[in-house]
Amino acid sequence: MASFSEFKISKQLQNAIDDLGFETPTPIQEQAFSVIRSGKDVVGIAQTGTGKTFAYMLPLLQGLPFSNEINPRVLVLVPTRELVIQVVEEIEKFSKYASVRVLGVFGGTNINRQKEAVEQGTDIIVATPGRLYDLVLSRALQLKSVRKLVIDEVDVMLDLGFRFQLMNIFDLLPDRRQNIMFSATMTDEVNALIQDFFIGPETISVAVSGTPLDNISQQCYQVPNFYTKANLLKHLLQNEKEYSKVLVFVSNKKSADRLYIEMDDYFGSEVAVIHANKTQNFRLRSIENFNSEKTRILVTTDVMARGLDLDKISHVINFDTPKFPENYMHRIGRTGRAEEEGSSLLFYSEHETEAKEAIETLMNYKIPKVEMPSEIEVSKRLTPEEQPKNLEPNNPHKQHEEEAAGPAFHEKKEKNQKTNQGGSYQRIIKKKYKKPKTKGDKNYNNRNKNKRR
Numbered sequence: 001m002a003s004f005s006e007f008k009i010s011k012q013l014q015n016a017i018d019d020l021g022f023e024t025p026t027p028i029q030e031q032a033f034s035v036i037r038s039g040k041d042v043v044g045i046a047q048t049g050t051g052k053t054f055a056y057m058l059p060l061l062q063g064l065p066f067s068n069e070i071n072p073r074v075l076v077l078v079p080t081r082e083l084v085i086q087v088v089e090e091i092e093k094f095s096k097y098a099s100v101r102v103l104g105v106f107g108g109t110n111i112n113r114q115k116e117a118v119e120q121g122t123d124i125i126v127a128t129p130g131r132l133y134d135l136v137l138s139r140a141l142q143l144k145s146v147r148k149l150v151i152d153e154v155d156v157m158l159d160l161g162f163r164f165q166l167m168n169i170f171d172l173l174p175d176r177r178q179n180i181m182f183s184a185t186m187t188d189e190v191n192a193l194i195q196d197f198f199i200g201p202e203t204i205s206v207a208v209s210g211t212p213l214d215n216i217s218q219q220c221y222q223v224p225n226f227y228t229k230a231n232l233l234k235h236l237l238q239n240e241k242e243y244s245k246v247l248v249f250v251s252n253k254k255s256a257d258r259l260y261i262e263m264d265d266y267f268g269s270e271v272a273v274i275h276a277n278k279t280q281n282f283r284l285r286s287i288e289n290f291n292s293e294k295t296r297i298l299v300t301t302d303v304m305a306r307g308l309d310l311d312k313i314s315h316v317i318n319f320d321t322p323k324f325p326e327n328y329m330h331r332i333g334r335t336g337r338a339e340e341e342g343s344s345l346l347f348y349s350e351h352e353t354e355a356k357e358a359i360e361t362l363m364n365y366k367i368p369k370v371e372m373p374s375e376i377e378v379s380k381r382l383t384p385e386e387q388p389k390n391l392e393p394n395n396p397h398k399q400h401e402e403e404a405a406g407p408a409f410h411e412k413k414e415k416n417q418k419t420n421q422g423g424s425y426q427r428i429i430k431k432k433y434k435k436p437k438t439k440g441d442k443n444y445n446n447r448n449k450n451k452r453r
Contacts, residue, residue, distance in 0.1 A: 012097035081106035129165035227379035
């Protein structure tokens, strides 16, 4: 295997690598260096935890000469604010001995402060698509000098609905630029993006997304419902020595809050929760506490499955079986990093059996099943989603699906299809206040202030 000393890099970069204690590059780093340095468009397919950030930043920093120019020459787009902060920190470590200015911008913070920072000048800007587009529209930032564009975790970006902003950002960038894209999965949307905007890209593929990681042991439990899963989780996590740092994945924000309430009553300050509805400060503080092992258990959604640098996770627990099998690979990739041993548990109910089988088909691997301990109480309590629907089969006044009328011969005109939704103001208010007031929610403090008044 090659070493970093064999790369043609400056003394400043080599010194920074030595300080970080890196000796040999990962496969994606080794393969990407010469290709990115050549100036070709690059598509990298690699699992989470393979060192992608260093794979694209090392060759870019090597080819970035000193400049006093105000406008950025390298643009790095990532899907979440946490990733912006992490990538900026990584770049600052790599460029410790070089004169490189790097700036991170993301939503949820004061845009005027970011405008002031942009005006000071930067060489590399790391951004979420939404905030970058806002800065460009307000003319605080110009992209005319960008020669290197990096899109990291592009499949997550598209999943989060950033396609519109990406298309507009591409239109604002110079035609002559190098495009570098990293993704863990090659979806149809990602492929369409490559076809539209890349010129003869070279593909680097490391660790196919369906390949189970050798250093991660996998097991599964068949559990009937949500609250029985919660009982099993509480039982397992009592073993603090074995379950020393645990990431628990659920399918959505509502389930994350519901599980957190159950776990908080039992484990208290040992457990934290993160999802997209939490404020920026709450999310960052939760990650910091988890990394510093002030909290032992972190409940989260798939937004946190990718990119974030969470070290030494003993177990990843899939509380809900992901609908997309690739997401299972991203989740379990959070443990067993840096060649350490990791463990993954999958909880699945009867209606999740098909999703579990799809995961096993993707991996070509049968996840060993473990019987649920006999002392676990099977809960009769059901979530609203699990409760049976009252079909009223003998109700003569209720129209059944098979008896439902077909479409009308004439379609309604557009003006007649509108419904009275109570006026735009009421709709906006309803949308704004529909979410439950749980710990860390956006605007939570403002709402409490208004109540006290």
